[in-house]
Amino acid sequence: MRLRAVTSSTFLLIILSSLFVDVSVSASFLPALIKGIPLWLKNSRTSKFSSVWNKLKSLFTFKKGLKLGDVYKGLSEVKEYLDIFGYLNSTLNSNFNDTFTLELQSAIKQYQKNFNLQVTGQLDQDTYSMISQPRCGVPDVVNTTSFTRWWKPGRRELTYAIHPRNNVSNGVKVLLRDVFARWSNATSLGLAETASFDGADVRVAFVVLDGEGGTVGGAETNYSARFGSVYLDSEEKWVVKGESDEGEVDLESVLMHVVGHVLGLGHSFVEEAVMYPIVLPDKKKTKLAYDDLLRIHRIYGET
Numbered sequence: 103m104r105l106r107a108v109t110s111s112t113f114l115l116i117i118l119s120s121l122f123v124d125v126s127v128s129a130s131f132l133p134a135l136i137k138g139i140p141l142w143l144k145n146s147r148t149s150k151f152s153s154v155w156n157k158l159k160s161l162f163t164f165k166k167g168l169k170l171g172d173v174y175k176g177l178s179e180v181k182e183y184l185d186i187f188g189y190l191n192s193t194l195n196s197n198f199n200d201t202f203t204l205e206l207q208s209a210i211k212q213y214q215k216n217f218n219l220q221v222t223g224q225l226d227q228d229t230y231s232m233i234s235q236p237r238c239g240v241p242d243v244v245n246t247t248s249f250t251r252w253w254k255p256g257r258r259e260l261t262y263a264i265h266p267r268n269n270v271s272n273g274v275k276v277l278l279r280d281v282f283a284r285w286s287n288a289t290s291l292g293l294a295e296t297a298s299f300d301g302a303d304v305r306v307a308f309v310v311l312d313g314e315g316g317t318v319g320g321a322e323t324n325y326s327a328r329f330g331s332v333y334l335d336s337e338e339k340w341v342v343k344g345e346s347d348e349g350e351v352d353l354e355s356v357l358m359h360v361v362g363h364v365l366g367l368g369h370s371f372v373e374e375a376v377m378y379p380i381v382l383p384d385k386k387k388t389k390l391a392y393d394d395l396l397r398i399h400r401i402y403g404e405t
């Protein structure tokens with residue numbers, strides 16, 4: 103359990119309930135041994151999650167909308183956020199300033215269009231609210247339209263492994279097996295667990311990303327080294343079984359999503375789709391939606 107101020111009666115209740123139900127991946131489960139982002143996962147984007155998210159949080163209480171021409175302290179963070187997720191077509195090393203530019207306006211319009219918000223081009227309350235939701239670390243807007251298989255041509259069987267130092271419970275292993283089995287059905291690819299993490303085609307790891315909220319996980323593929331990685335933020339309040347409450351994140355739904363990425367799917371803006379980038383509260387997504395199936399079949403054919 104995470105440390106928090108609790109009254110003695112709630113504390114007793116927590117102890118009692120934990121005796122009977124294994125509902126959440128708690129702090130004691132956390133992979134304390136994997137500090138920071140491992141080298142094989144570290145890139146210019148994943149390294150920025152933490153600083154951007156922590157600076158952005160202070161902006162969410164701001165009520166007034168911002169528009170073209172405004173100068174406001176913190177806008178540079180909004181630009182950085184939009185840049186990380188593909189909305190600003192600039193290099194990741196640019197130094198953003200706090201001026202609401204035309205470029206920012208069109209990035210916000212694109213973001214609002216994607217998330218079915220009113221397209222105002224302003225940083226309004228609805229847009230702030232959407233930005234404040236926990237989400238996937240993979241960009242929404244990417245330059246490539248087609249998927250390049252990162253594994254050797256002709257291979258129909260791939261392996262996956264979870265980082266041994268994460269020391270996950272059986273419950274997590276079962277979820278992972280189910281998730282890979284569902285994607286295997288949809289793609290006709292064999293996806294089997296292997297004991298060797300470094301030798302696995304798909305590496306799954308809980309890592310320290312940006313604290314609670316913000317980026318909950320994501321995926322990367324490495325074409326030259328021919329492996330895919332799936333990462334999950336070890337500091338989220340992960341729920342393994344049952345429904346997630348406010349502030350908690352359903353592990354199975356996120357696993358479904360991130361595994362979809364390594365197999366070739368980008369984000370979908372159909373809210374019901376597993377590949378929708380935002381973690382919606384109270385929405386467990388364990389089965390592929392029609393939209394996910396349509397898109398995965400476009401890559402692998404009907405199964």
Ligand SMILES: [Zn+2]
Binds near residue numbers: 239320359378
């Ligand atoms: Zn994603």
